[in-house]
Amino acid sequence: MRRYDDMAGCLAPVLLVLAAAGLLLIAVELxxxxxxxxxxxxxxxxxxRWVVVTTDPRGHRAHYPVDSLSQARQLADETVAAxxxxxxxxxxx
Numbered sequence: 001m002r003r004y005d006d007m008a009g010c011l012a013p014v015l016l017v018l019a020a021a022g023l024l025l026i027a028v029e030l031x032x033x034x035x036x037x038x039x040x041x042x043x044x045x046x047x048x049r050w051v052v053v054t055t056d057p058r059g060h061r062a063h064y065p066v067d068s069l070s071q072a073r074q075l076a077d078e079t080v081a082a083x084x085x086x087x088x089x090x091x092x093x
Contacts, residue, residue: 052076 050072052064066072082088 052079054079 046068050066050069052066052072052075054062054064064075066075079088
């Protein structure tokens with residue numbers, strides 16, 4: 001009859017390899033999850049709608065939806081230029 005102590009020496013390396021493989025799998029899953037979360041966040045940021053809000057001297061607000069941050073900046077620059085030139089419909093009339 002074999003003693004279980006003899007088998008312990010054979011099973012320890014196998015169990016150690018299985019534990020290491022499990023930890024490696026968990027690390028890979030965490031990395032993939034983090035990369036997917038980063039990709040989804042970047043996609044949502046790039047595809048989000050931007051709104052430029054202006055308020056005239058009488059307190060009336062105007063909302064201008066745009067598709068990107070660059071369009072929002074361009075619209076804001078155009079609005080400031082129109083106000084400075086005296087041609088903006090809500091501010092100068």
